[in-house]
Amino acid sequence: xxxxxxxxxxxxxxxxxxxxxxxxxxxxxxxxxxxxxxxxxxxxxxxxxxxxxxxxxxxxxxxxxxxxxxxxxxxxxxxxxxxxxxxxxxxxxxxxxxxxxxxxxxxxxxxxxxxxxxxxxxxxxxxxxxxxxxxxxxxxxxxxxxxxxxxxxxxxxxxxxxxxxxxxxxxxxxxxxxxxxxxxxxxxxxxxxxxxxxxxxxxxxxxxxxxxxxxxxxxxxxxxxxxxxxxxxxxxxxxxxxxxxxxxxxxxxxxxxxxxxxxxxxxxxxxxxxxxxxxxxxxxxxxxxxxxxxxxxxxxxxxxxxxxxxxxxxxxxxxxxxxxxxxxxxxxxxxxxxxxxxxxxxxxxxxxxxxxxxxxxxxxxxxxxxxxxxxxxxxxxxxxxxxxxxxxxxxxxxxxxxxxxxxxxxxxxxxxx
Amino acid sequence: xxxxxxxxxxxxxxxxxxxxxxxxxxxxxxxxxxxxxxxxxxxxxxxxxxxxxxxxxxxxxxxxxxxxxxxxxxxxxxxxxxxxxxxxxxxxxxxxxxxxxxxxxxxxxxxxxxxxxxxxxxxxxxxxxxxxxxxxxxxxxxxxxxxxxxxxxxxxxxxxxxxxxxxxxxxxxxxxxxxxxxxxxxxxxxxxxxxxxxxxxxxxxxxxxxxxxxxxxxxxxxxxxxxxxxxxxxxxxxxxxxxxxxxxxxxxxxxxxxxxxxxxxxxxxxxxxxxxxxxxxxxxxxxxxxxxxxxxxxxxxxxxxxxxxxxxxxxxxxxxxxxxxxxxxxxxxxxxxxxxxxxxxxxxxxxxxxxxxxxxxxxxxxxxxxxxxxxxxxxxxxxxxxxxxxxxxxxxxxxxxxxxxxxxxxxxxxxxx
Numbered sequence: 153x154x155x156x157x158x159x160x161x162x163x164x165x166x167x168x169x170x171x172x173x174x175x176x177x178x179x180x181x182x183x184x185x186x187x188x189x190x191x192x193x194x195x196x197x198x199x200x201x202x203x204x205x206x207x208x209x210x211x212x213x214x215x216x217x218x219x220x221x222x223x224x225x226x227x228x229x230x231x232x233x234x235x236x237x238x239x240x241x242x243x244x245x246x247x248x249x250x251x252x253x254x255x256x257x258x259x260x261x262x263x264x265x266x267x268x269x270x271x272x273x274x275x276x277x278x279x280x281x282x283x284x285x286x287x288x289x290x291x292x293x294x295x296x297x298x299x300x301x302x303x304x305x306x307x308x309x310x311x312x313x314x315x316x317x318x319x320x321x322x323x324x325x326x327x328x329x330x331x332x333x334x335x336x337x338x339x340x341x342x343x344x345x346x347x348x349x350x351x352x353x354x355x356x357x358x359x360x361x362x363x364x365x366x367x368x369x370x371x372x373x374x375x376x377x378x379x380x381x382x383x384x385x386x387x388x389x390x391x392x393x394x395x396x397x398x399x400x401x402x403x404x405x406x407x408x409x410x411x412x413x414x415x416x417x418x419x420x421x422x423x424x425x426x427x428x429x430x431x432x433x434x435x436x437x438x439x440x441x442x443x444x445x446x447x448x449x450x451x452x453x454x455x456x457x458x459x460x461x462x463x464x465x466x467x468x469x470x471x472x473x474x475x476x477x478x479x480x481x482x483x484x485x486x487x488x489x490x491x492x493x494x495x496x497x498x499x500x501x502x503x504x505x506x507x508x509x510x511x512x513x514x515x516x517x518x519x520x521x522x523x524x525x526x527x528x529x530x531x532x533x534x535x536x537x538x539x540x541x542x543x544x545x546x547x548x549x550x551x552x553x554x555x556x557x558x559x560x561x562x563x564x565x566x567x568x569x
Numbered sequence: 570x571x572x573x574x575x576x577x578x579x580x581x582x583x584x585x586x587x588x589x590x591x592x593x594x595x596x597x598x599x600x601x602x603x604x605x606x607x608x609x610x611x612x613x614x615x616x617x618x619x620x621x622x623x624x625x626x627x628x629x630x631x632x633x634x635x636x637x638x639x640x641x642x643x644x645x646x647x648x649x650x651x652x653x654x655x656x657x658x659x660x661x662x663x664x665x666x667x668x669x670x671x672x673x674x675x676x677x678x679x680x681x682x683x684x685x686x687x688x689x690x691x692x693x694x695x696x697x698x699x700x701x702x703x704x705x706x707x708x709x710x711x712x713x714x715x716x717x718x719x720x721x722x723x724x725x726x727x728x729x730x731x732x733x734x735x736x737x738x739x740x741x742x743x744x745x746x747x748x749x750x751x752x753x754x755x756x757x758x759x760x761x762x763x764x765x766x767x768x769x770x771x772x773x774x775x776x777x778x779x780x781x782x783x784x785x786x787x788x789x790x791x792x793x794x795x796x797x798x799x800x801x802x803x804x805x806x807x808x809x810x811x812x813x814x815x816x817x818x819x820x821x822x823x824x825x826x827x828x829x830x831x832x833x834x835x836x837x838x839x840x841x842x843x844x845x846x847x848x849x850x851x852x853x854x855x856x857x858x859x860x861x862x863x864x865x866x867x868x869x870x871x872x873x874x875x876x877x878x879x880x881x882x883x884x885x886x887x888x889x890x891x892x893x894x895x896x897x898x899x900x901x902x903x904x905x906x907x908x909x910x911x912x913x914x915x916x917x918x919x920x921x922x923x924x925x926x927x928x929x930x931x932x933x934x935x936x937x938x939x940x941x942x943x944x945x946x947x948x949x950x951x952x953x954x955x956x957x958x959x960x961x962x963x964x965x966x967x968x969x970x971x972x973x974x975x976x977x978x979x980x981x982x983x984x985x986x
Contacts, residue, residue, distance in 0.1 A: 159636045159700050160689050185685055187641055188672070193685060194639040196700075202639070219576045222611040222619070224604055225642060225705060226722045247664035247674075249709045249721065255605070257664075257674075268602055268610060272577050283576055283613075288642060292666045304666065305643045 155508040160195035174453035175299030181523045190296020190304035200473040209309045212335040218284040223264045229254040231263040235424045243291040257290035265312045266421040284311035300453035307449040315440040340468025347383040356418035364408030367457045375403035409454045417441040465525030474506040477526035481533040491532040572925040577612035591870035592716025598940045607713020607721035617890040626726045629752040635701040640681045646671040648680040652841045660708040674707035682729045683838040701728035717870040724866040732857040757885025764800040773835035781825030784874045792820035826871045834858040882942030891923040894943035898950040908949040
């Protein structure tokens, strides 16, 4: 993509509501645009990152046997009445349609997925199974804040699992727990800053688990155990004031962003919808459920909170909007021609390249490249062409080096392999 | 995917609201599940088809220079007030959030995309450009009907183009018109049944154009010209009662499903949001806009309306949920083993296969395959194994043939090439 053609450009204006690095940098670099507090448009660069994140999440969910479906955002009042959440779930956006029909916007989907699963699973032979979706959720938040960390409309992956026994749920729950840690690592977070965190289990289980990424802007206060790489959320520190794994009571207080959470639902929803299965002896028994969320747009915001410097964003390789940011410098026709040629060559080789071919000064173009934060920057100038090279600089490194034009394609492929 | 593991199964129950082939067949074959009238969950098979359709649409939009973005479903009251549609657009779902804030669910996105584009385009040099999204729309329909043909929440692609002159819009409009015809052909519709149809242009242009697929369940009445392959929508037949191309007045009345529409918006929305550009002489001029829709879930329903028989759906190759439906027949362990082996082989070769390995009678399994409608069915039985073969049958053909197990992979690749 030629930067001159790209719909969204960088901006020097700091958004007035930029209370966090992700709100400021994603808007200034042209990834997102705020429409209402807590409601954003994903611009071409931002949508590419979001889709990359979603694809990594999708693969992780398929690896634990999840089948992808897509439930609607419009949900009927009746199902929320049935679980007694219509009147008690503050975050529900409720609205009316013709014929005095009442609806809620999906803030979560247990109320839809439980009666849905009941249509297709009857016998113990049909269990266990898990379905997931990647879809926008809506929450009537009193205060939207921190850019795409806490929004009123946001992208989320929600997985639901269905079992015939607590034991089977426990086994699957541990499997997903492990898969989540792998997932967050693949999304770019250093395992050293991602904490599986004990949190409140609600009425039906002792604990749930959150996945907290350490960050100063995090809304959550957690207490980490240096030995076990586990943490305890402040909300349950009275109940659990030492490491649940090793008993260590020397816990450190930290701030974290909750990027995922997993929850044993037990029979809370299957009871409400009378979802039972027939066991080996022909008896009817209640289905046991678990649910597993990852906020995909929140992950994007969290990545920016964790990976940035004074110049801009530093995208991890796995989710970057483009693989290479190619910049031509100077007014020399020979340079433009050489950069054009390199762009063509990279494109043909299937290397996703953002090419800044604008007739602007070096300062602006290099600052934009740093702000946007693509992992590899290639600069073509009269000076680099003297040695038939382009300057190679990785966004997270200080040094740059000249690389022969003939060697670049190979070097990119090695870098991303 | 092993059919025994697939979340959604076929059902003998005809849905009570099945007023059309797509509502009945898609529900019975396990592609969709109705949650509310006009609101559906896409089950694993259905989501695969929808994603295939969306990818074909995406490629067509990128080919006409469209850049993909994703706007929110939640939109503020203020922008609808600015175009005077808050009080006059009946299909808007309106709702309230905390702090007495009022919102509408996106029924269309001119009100969002126009002020958005204004943030990034200023000079004539920034034009023309086009952005599109693929996203769920919400409409407060008095009566949802015909399955996924007319829903209250439905998937849609909407492209918006921005120009500095009527002439430039006209040129782009013709380009998209051609791209649409190619697109619908790629989606599986015979060009013989897809009509570019003159329709009302609203207040700002003489005509708009719809793309109508002939079908008895279509809501639209159109008048077709046999010579020019054009049609006129009944809504403007008083204004235009002969073929706009050749003047032929011997038009035939037909029923059609509107799968796409394109519209010259002129300055209607740029005026409302005061979106101007600076021309070569430094003068401020209003931006000229066009919009171009395709209902992606409606396309899915239309395909089923056009491609079905008494046994079930007949998916076109380009959008089918799987490439091959593999069926093992009989109780013979040797057969199951051979079918397992073939499934492994096809999967390894990257051939997307639905494998019905259930221990059920031939009648049920073959009927399910016909209902689901995957283009190629392969049957492995004791009889076919006698000649080291599987039975190859295409869903839209009567005849079947035996194909050597060693030849199948190649034959599938040729079929889909």
